[in-house]
Amino acid sequence: MDLQSLEIGRIGGSGTSKPVGLRATALRRLRRDPVAVAAASVLALLVLAAIIGAPIAAYLTGHSPNAQYPLALSNDGLPIGIMQRTFFANGVVHNPHGSLFILGADALGRDELVRVLYGARISLLVASAATCLALIIGVTLGLLAGYLEGPTDAIVNRLTETAMAFPSLLLAVALAVVVGPGLLNIVVIIALFTWFYPARIVRSTAVATKRLTFVTAARSIGARPRRILLVHLLPQVWAPLLVYATSIIGYNILFAAGLAYLGVGVPQPTATWGQMLSTAVTSGMYQIDLSVALVPGLAILLTMLAFNLLGDSIRDALDPKAGRR
Amino acid sequence: MKRIVLNRLLGAIVQILAVTILAWLLFFVIARFTGASPARRIAGKLATPAEVAAVARVYGLNLPYWEQYLFFLNHLIHGDFGYSYVQQRPVSTIIWPALRATASLVLGAALIWLSVAALIGTYCGRKLHSIGDVGGRALSIIGMSIPVFWLAPMVAYLFGFEPTQGKLFGFSILPRGTSIFPIGGYVDLGTNPIEWAYHLILPWITLAAGFTAVYIRYFRTLTAEQLTEDYVRTAAAKGASTSRVLTRHVGRNVSPTISVLLGADIATALTGVFFVETVFAIPGLGYVGVSAVENLDYPVITAVVIVTAIVAVIANMLVDLLHAALDPRVRRVAAVSV
Numbered sequence: 001m002d003l004q005s006l007e008i009g010r011i012g013g014s015g016t017s018k019p020v021g022l023r024a025t026a027l028r029r030l031r032r033d034p035v036a037v038a039a040a041s042v043l044a045l046l047v048l049a050a051i052i053g054a055p056i057a058a059y060l061t062g063h064s065p066n067a068q069y070p071l072a073l074s075n076d077g078l079p080i081g082i083m084q085r086t087f088f089a090n091g092v093v094h095n096p097h098g099s100l101f102i103l104g105a106d107a108l109g110r111d112e113l114v115r116v117l118y119g120a121r122i123s124l125l126v127a128s129a130a131t132c133l134a135l136i137i138g139v140t141l142g143l144l145a146g147y148l149e150g151p152t153d154a155i156v157n158r159l160t161e162t163a164m165a166f167p168s169l170l171l172a173v174a175l176a177v178v179v180g181p182g183l184l185n186i187v188v189i190i191a192l193f194t195w196f197y198p199a200r201i202v203r204s205t206a207v208a209t210k211r212l213t214f215v216t217a218a219r220s221i222g223a224r225p226r227r228i229l230l231v232h233l234l235p236q237v238w239a240p241l242l243v244y245a246t247s248i249i250g251y252n253i254l255f256a257a258g259l260a261y262l263g264v265g266v267p268q269p270t271a272t273w274g275q276m277l278s279t280a281v282t283s284g285m286y287q288i289d290l291s292v293a294l295v296p297g298l299a300i301l302l303t304m305l306a307f308n309l310l311g312d313s314i315r316d317a318l319d320p321k322a323g324r325r
Numbered sequence: 326m327k328r329i330v331l332n333r334l335l336g337a338i339v340q341i342l343a344v345t346i347l348a349w350l351l352f353f354v355i356a357r358f359t360g361a362s363p364a365r366r367i368a369g370k371l372a373t374p375a376e377v378a379a380v381a382r383v384y385g386l387n388l389p390y391w392e393q394y395l396f397f398l399n400h401l402i403h404g405d406f407g408y409s410y411v412q413q414r415p416v417s418t419i420i421w422p423a424l425r426a427t428a429s430l431v432l433g434a435a436l437i438w439l440s441v442a443a444l445i446g447t448y449c450g451r452k453l454h455s456i457g458d459v460g461g462r463a464l465s466i467i468g469m470s471i472p473v474f475w476l477a478p479m480v481a482y483l484f485g486f487e488p489t490q491g492k493l494f495g496f497s498i499l500p501r502g503t504s505i506f507p508i509g510g511y512v513d514l515g516t517n518p519i520e521w522a523y524h525l526i527l528p529w530i531t532l533a534a535g536f537t538a539v540y541i542r543y544f545r546t547l548t549a550e551q552l553t554e555d556y557v558r559t560a561a562a563k564g565a566s567t568s569r570v571l572t573r574h575v576g577r578n579v580s581p582t583i584s585v586l587l588g589a590d591i592a593t594a595l596t597g598v599f600f601v602e603t604v605f606a607i608p609g610l611g612y613v614g615v616s617a618v619e620n621l622d623y624p625v626i627t628a629v630v631i632v633t634a635i636v637a638v639i640a641n642m643l644v645d646l647l648h649a650a651l652d653p654r655v656r657r658v659a660a661v662s663v
Contacts (some may be wrong), residue, residue, distance in 0.1 A: 066604065127519055164589065169599065170596060170599070170614065171630060173618060174630050177621065178351050254472050257408045257474070258472075258596075262599060262618060264618065277475060280478075281474075287482060293478055293479070299473060301471055301472070301475065302471055304469075304471075305466065305467065306473070308469055309466060312466070
């Protein structure tokens with residue numbers, strides 16, 4: 001690892017004779033990559049929109065995310081569309097301040113824009129919390145399995161192999177049905193069905209690294225297993241884990257949305273992207289008014305796209321061979 | 326080879342047993358503490374205690390837990406998945422037709438995604454950084470980002486439903502009165518093969534889209550990697566045509582890796598089936614599973630979990646064996662290590 005990073009530093013050509021680490025090289029490459037910058041900006045904007053944008057939108061439109069506005073449904077009970085104002089029962093447009101529904105209303109007369117922004121909070125929160133939990137479980141088990149080998153390794157290996165072979169969403173739905181819906185339950189369930197990927201990555205890195213001379217050297221000067229694990233092995237796994245984490249946050253948004261879609265997500269009336277999409281589709285409302293399915297769907301698509309592009313860029317930036325091509 | 330088969334078979338049996346234990350624990354032990362007892366659910370709300378007790382005896386629900394599990398397993402081996410709480414008929418009469426529908430959906434989709442991705446991916450791998458390659462990569466990253474549970478209703482909206490077919494936001498984007506694709510429904514392969522394929526076109530494409538995107542990348546990377554090898558230059562030097570090099574030489578070396586990836590992705594595809602089946606009204610495992618979840622019909626959920634897991638395990642096993650058949654190195658390593 002250290003040999004490689006020395007070489008990258010030389011080839012990266014920072015101009016000085018001082019060797020540059022992989023981290024600095026990767027960061028410099030990322031800053032120069034327009035796709036990475038664009039994807040990262042979209043994600044930053046998204047987080048901003050979720051944290052600050054949601055209350056601002058609620059304030060400006062005067063619509064709270066869970067409030068139902070009967071006037072936002074037209075005479076025949078259908079929700080109003082994009083950029084339309086509320087109706088009176090006789091079809092006359094009702095126009096005090098804040099009656100504009102920028103992205104239309106859903107089947108219950110709730111403001112789609114405000115809901116999609118508040119939904120971003122829950123969707124991003126669930127996905128990142130589940131990713132953190134999965135990383136904690138996976139890194140711990142992977143490091144232990146890779147370092148200790150023997151029975152621990154065998155058990156962890158069997159567990160990951162068995163778990164990876166199964167359709168995870170199905171068991172997750174089954175589990176959610178039994179333990180009941182709820183924010184924390186969803187986070188734990190997603191983590192329970194994703195921890196084995198980081199565990200495998202960390203294990204293989206740990207197995208490869210622990211035979212290197214610097215670990216032997218550390219052991220020979222009397223470092224305890226705990227110190228070797230935390231100080232010498234853990235820093236070696238951050239690069240593959242970072243690539244993994246960026247791709248998996250996006251995947252977890254999908255996972256949470258999928259659970260909501262199958263009726264076992266965060267309970268109503270809390271807005272989440274998956275739940276918005278699922279109500280639009282399962283009620284059949286999207287066949288009459290496409291925007292109720294288009295808005296949350298495009299939100300998920302945009303987020304996934306940004307995470308996928310960023311993950312790709314990070315992978316390329318961390319590739320030690322990239323500088324030579 | 327015989328050893329590999331035996332080893333893999335044993336592993337598969339252990340995995341399937343693990344799933345039955347998990348599923349049984351989930352629905353017959355944990356569910357007992359959270360909901361009504363299974364015997365009461367089967368007997369119905371109006372049953373007298375004596376009737377409930379009789380049902381419990383028939384289904385072995387009065388035995389100790391470990392005996393109940395063996396009872397459950399014994400029935401499972403004989404193809405008996407218990408009795409649906411909601412539909413009031415044996416679960417096996419629900420599961421088997423559903424499995425046929427799901428198998429048609431997944432296998433057809435796999436065929437589509439493999440062939441499309443092999444074409445595009447190999448092209449991109451041959452012409453790295455060309456305009457076609459950049460286009461293929463863009464296509465693939467967009468495809469990877471589209472959630473299947475969004476794509477399914479969108480495709481159905483545009484092509485599969487009566488009033489909306491060919492329309493977007495009220496505008497006709499296809500010629501007026503177009504009805505190229507059927508409106509929902511499913512026809513069994515045994516009844517009418519042509520209608521079967523016709524009704525499955527949209528679901529196949531929907532399920533295959535995301536996988537095509539992922540497999541384009543696999544094919545692209547693998548092909549590009551193989552093309553730098555010396556054997557390719559040798560083959561070209563002795564006068565083999567490009568198509569021969571690609572199929573007989575490169576394809577031969579790409580296929581073992583693809584087959585391994587395929588095993589894991591068949592399991593993933595069984596997840597996507599949930600969304601595609603509910604939108605296109607295909608009476609498969611996903612459709613049955615979703616309605617069972619809505620009705621808390623535990624025996625059906627258990628059966629769907631177990632059957633899907635068994636299908637996934639078998640798919641993985643077959644693919645591993647295929648890998649061993651395609652890649653002589655795997656056979657040699659196994660022969661040495663066992």
